[in-house]
Amino acid sequence: MFLRKYPFRLAIVFAVLLTGFLYSIVFLFYIQIFRSSFLAHLAQKQHEHLINIDPKRGTIYDRNMRPLAINLPVYSVFVNAKTIASHHDKAEIIARLCKVLNMPSWEIASKIDKNKYFVWVKRKLPQDVYQKLKGLKLPGVGFIKESKRFYPNQSLAAHLIGFTGIDNNGLDGLEKDYDKYLRGKEGHSVILRDAHQRELLLEKDYIAPVEGLDVVLTIDETIQFIAERALDKMYHKYNAKGASIIVMDPKTGEILAFANRPTYNLEEASKSSPESRTDRAIVYTYEPGSVFKIVTASAALQEGVIKETDKIYCEHGAYRVGNHILHDHEPLGTITFREVIEKSSNIGTTKVAQRLGPQRVYDYAHRFRFGMRTGIDLPGEAPGYLKPVRLWSKTSIGAIPIGQEVTVTPIQLLAAMSAIANGGVYMRPFVVKYVKDIHDQIIEETKPKILDRVISQQTALRVKSILQGVVERGTGVKAQIKGVTVAGKTGTAQKVVGGAYSHGHFYATFLGFAPVDKPRLAAVVVFDDPHPAYYGGTVAAPVFSEVVGDALKYLDAKKMSGTVSDDQE
Numbered sequence: 001m002f003l004r005k006y007p008f009r010l011a012i013v014f015a016v017l018l019t020g021f022l023y024s025i026v027f028l029f030y031i032q033i034f035r036s037s038f039l040a041h042l043a044q045k046q047h048e049h050l051i052n053i054d055p056k057r058g059t060i061y062d063r064n065m066r067p068l069a070i071n072l073p074v075y076s077v078f079v080n081a082k083t084i085a086s087h088h089d090k091a092e093i094i095a096r097l098c099k100v101l102n103m104p105s106w107e108i109a110s111k112i113d114k115n116k117y118f119v120w121v122k123r124k125l126p127q128d129v130y131q132k133l134k135g136l137k138l139p140g141v142g143f144i145k146e147s148k149r150f151y152p153n154q155s156l157a158a159h160l161i162g163f164t165g166i167d168n169n170g171l172d173g174l175e176k177d178y179d180k181y182l183r184g185k186e187g188h189s190v191i192l193r194d195a196h197q198r199e200l201l202l203e204k205d206y207i208a209p210v211e212g213l214d215v216v217l218t219i220d221e222t223i224q225f226i227a228e229r230a231l232d233k234m235y236h237k238y239n240a241k242g243a244s245i246i247v248m249d250p251k252t253g254e255i256l257a258f259a260n261r262p263t264y265n266l267e268e269a270s271k272s273s274p275e276s277r278t279d280r281a282i283v284y285t286y287e288p289g290s291v292f293k294i295v296t297a298s299a300a301l302q303e304g305v306i307k308e309t310d311k312i313y314c315e316h317g318a319y320r321v322g323n324h325i326l327h328d329h330e331p332l333g334t335i336t337f338r339e340v341i342e343k344s345s346n347i348g349t350t351k352v353a354q355r356l357g358p359q360r361v362y363d364y365a366h367r368f369r370f371g372m373r374t375g376i377d378l379p380g381e382a383p384g385y386l387k388p389v390r391l392w393s394k395t396s397i398g399a400i401p402i403g404q405e406v407t408v409t410p411i412q413l414l415a416a417m418s419a420i421a422n423g424g425v426y427m428r429p430f431v432v433k434y435v436k437d438i439h440d441q442i443i444e445e446t447k448p449k450i451l452d453r454v455i456s457q458q459t460a461l462r463v464k465s466i467l468q469g470v471v472e473r474g475t476g477v478k479a480q481i482k483g484v485t486v487a488g489k490t491g492t493a494q495k496v497v498g499g500a501y502s503h504g505h506f507y508a509t510f511l512g513f514a515p516v517d518k519p520r521l522a523a524v525v526v527f528d529d530p531h532p533a534y535y536g537g538t539v540a541a542p543v544f545s546e547v548v549g550d551a552l553k554y555l556d557a558k559k560m561s562g563t564v565s566d567d568q569e
Contacts (some may be wrong), residue, residue, distance in 0.1 A: 055184030055209030056147045057168045060175075061159060062221040062421035063433060065278030067152060069161055069175065069266075071168070074148040075102070075130040076123040080140040086231065093138050097121065100133045101388045103297065119130060123166055124148040151262060151266035157224050157332055159279040160217075160258045160378070160431060163269040172269070172277060174432070181435050181443070184212030193510070198208050212399065213443055216433045218254035223551045224246055227257035230546040231525070235261040238539050244281040244410045244559075247547065250418035250513055250522040252448040253427035255376075257523075257553070280528075282381045285407040289493025290475075291511045291536070292365075292403030294417060296353050297341050297466060302459045304353040308338040308466060312348045319347040321398030329492075340468050344490060345460045346402045353401035358389045361401055367454045368416040372551035378430045384408045403493060414524040416454075417511045420467070421519035424460040426452045468516050479541035481513055481549040488512020488544065490536035495529065510540035514548050520555065521548050 029333035079097075094112065098105045101122050111119045124146055125133070134143065149164045162173020170179035173394035187209030227245050235243045240261070247257035260280045263345040264272035276282070300306045317331035328345050341350030353361050365371070371386025385407045387400065411429060419426040427448060434445040457462070467487035469475045475490040494501040508530050513522035525540040525547075533539055 001074075001415075026071065031098070044352065048132050048324070055186060057149060057164065057167075057181050057184060058182040058212030058214045060182070061216045062219045062224070063217060063256075064220065065216070066158060066221045068217070068219070068221065068421040070150050070152065071147045072150055074124045074127070074146055075143045076144055076146050077121045077125060077130075077133060078144060079121055081144070084235060086225065089139075093140070096136055096138060097133075097141070100129060100136070101125075106552045113552045119244050129266065131398075139508055153221070154264050154265045157219055157258060158263050158266050159260045159277070159281070160219065161266060163266050165520070172355045173279075174217075174378070177377075178215050178432070178435070181213040182215060183208035193216055206293075211438055214436050216436065218256065218433050219258065220433050222554055224257045224548075226261065227523075227547045228259045228263075228542045230550075231261060234527070234539060234543050236526065236528075238492045238533055240527045240530040240539075242280050242284070242528035244284075244526045245523065245543065245547065246281055246410055246414050247521055247523045248418055248429060250413055250421040250427070250519050253418070253429045254413075254433075254448070255429055255431045256521070257547070258431065266295060275565055279378070279380060280526075281410045282376065282378055282526075285382050285384045285404065285409055285411070286507050286526075287404050288408045288413060288509060289403040289459045289489030289491035289494070289507065289536070290346075291413060291489045292406065292408070293341060293344065293349050293401070294420065294467070294489055294511070295365050295368055295370070296349050296361065296462065297337075298368075298420065298455050298459060298463050299356055299360055300337075300352045301462050302364070302455045303356060303360060306337050306352055308336065308462065310337050311335070312338070312340055312345075312351055313336060314347045314351075315343050317347070319350065319398075321350060323396030324395045326398050338466050338469055339474075341489075342469045344470075344475045346398075349402050350398045353397055357395055358392050361397070362386070362389050364454075365400070365406070369451070370406065370408055370412055370416070374411055374415045375431050375451070377432050381411070382409055384412055403491060410526050413509070413511050413526075414522060417489075417513060417524070418461050418522045419454050420460050421513040421522050422460075423457040424453050424455040425450055426454050463473075464516055466513070470510065475535075475537040476510065476512070478537055479510055479544045481514060481545050481552070482512050484549065484552060485516040486512055486514045486545075487516045488541070488547070490541060492535045506534040507538040508534055508536040510536050510544045511545055512548075514552065523548055 057071045059067050061069055084271050093110050094105055096409050096544055097108050103122065111121055130143065147168065149168060158273065160173055162175035163171055164175050165171050170176035170182065188206045219292035227247055231243055231245045243261040245257065245259050246255060248255050258281060262276040264276040276414065288336065311334050313334045314328060316333060317328045318325045326346055332343060332345055335348065337352065364385055371384055373381045373383050387396065387405055387544050396405055415426065415429050428451050430446050432446050435443045437443060464487050465488055468485060471479050471486045471488050476488045477488055489511050492509040495505040495507060506529065507528040511524045513519040523544055525543045528538045
């Protein structure tokens with residue numbers, strides 16, 4: 001009845017319903033075909049958040065597998081800023097975060113005001129702070145497990161090891177140079193949100209990071225400690241501007257200790273100054289002074305221009321070379337060549353160099369690899385400077401053979417002296433023994449490498465004997481070690497200040513090895529501007545004596561206990 005009475009109205013209603021239905025079908029079709037990917041991605045973005053997880057960084061060990069740099073698990077705190085911003089206890093949440101994290105309220109408030117679902121609040125919390133904050137169960141606050149770098153010995157071998165940033169990326173030293181091995185591969189975690197964007201505390205997916213590889217050094221932690229202790233004592237005693245020490249196995253080139261002053265705490269690297277982080281042992285160059293006479297002595301004996309017993313007149317302390325008057329630190333008359341080196345006579349050394357001539361002096365200095373990098377596996381090594389013969393002046397023959405007009409690094413000096421200790425064979429110095437994985441499989445290994453034979457074995461023996469006399473009777477007597485034969489050379493070099501040699505600022509150096517007949521350790525000690533004493537034999541030689549003496553006792557004790565490796569015997 002109703003249908004017959006109002007057919008037109010029915011048609012309109014039916015048409016409207018049909019139109020709406022058809023529109024819904026078309027709209028759903030459009031969404032399904034053309035907008036499905038976008039909307040699915042939007043929904044996923046609203047309910048999931050991808051967090052990258054740092055891998056555990058590889059450990060840096062000393063040669064005896066004692067950790068020098070390690071990673072430990074820690075937690076970082078984040079907030080769902082949207083959840084907290086709309087929470088009725090927002091002020092209370094901020095206040096509690098401020099108190100536990102020891103952060104100003106404005107800083108936490110600024111993070112919450114970002115109106116984001118995920119905002120870091122503080123990375124890598126101390127364990128006690130994490131436990132306290134977790135116990136509060138604050139809404140919108142969550143935690144992510146990460147990994148943090150720790151340095152158990154703080155400043156020990158700081159310039160060698162270097163440090164990392166907050167994301168475990170290497171920023172300096174071996175941490176930076178071997179970052180591709182130590183870093184590992186990132187993992188990730190997907191955090192779920194509810195429909196109101198709350199909680200952020202559930203993980204949907206977790207892909208574990210791949211751990212970094214371990215790096216094993218040639219450094220011996222005990223010898224490193226011995227070296228740093230002795231260096232630090234004299235550094236402060238003589239008010240030096242800087243200091244360096246390197247201890248090396250002359251047979252293999254392995255560096256057993258490596259330290260500089262000033263230094264810094266690896267745990268607080270961000271608070272350190274650029275000067276305290278500078279690796280003076282391989283970056284700073286300086287005129288070495290009399291320690292460079294080992295080159296002149298080696299060349300003269302190798303070339304046969306003089307014998308140990310030949311007499312040289314040292315002009316009683318004043319000798320003209322070109323337009324320059326050369327002086328000795330004490331007036332000397334006629335002495336043997338052996339005594340020239342023992343007493344460190346500039347005049348006697350220059351007269352021997354004049355017999356050699358400029359080209360041969362240069363050739364041997366170059367053969368000892370001065371003016372070029374040693375090739376040590378550390379970043380930033382400076383090559384120093386060795387003046388080509390064509391640039392020599394009339395006075396250069398009286399300067400370069402005694403360590404002036406030439407610049408060197410401590411590592412260059414040590415490698416050169418080690419070549420003499422090693423029978424004339426120059427070994428490449430290195431600090432990384434090998435890189436290994438968590439299964440102790442060696443991925444990359446550094447083996448001892450001969451770079452050159454710089455002098456014959458017979459000449460090396462003769463130079464050793466002369467350098468032994470330096471310590472027994474000459475300028476290096478304070479380098480003596482009870483019960484051990486020592487060979488070495490002192491150096492006291494005037495610093496160049498304002499383009500001229502200063503009479504009040506010096507470099508003090510001692511360079512040597514022991515025992516003489518079968519060298520086990522070689523070392524260089526350098527002090528920058530010590531005072532009031534400044535002679536190498538006074539300031540640097542006692543450090544050599546203490547370090548090498550204690551290190552040899554330590555190695556002997558290890559050998560007796562059966563824990564020393566073959567390459568340290």
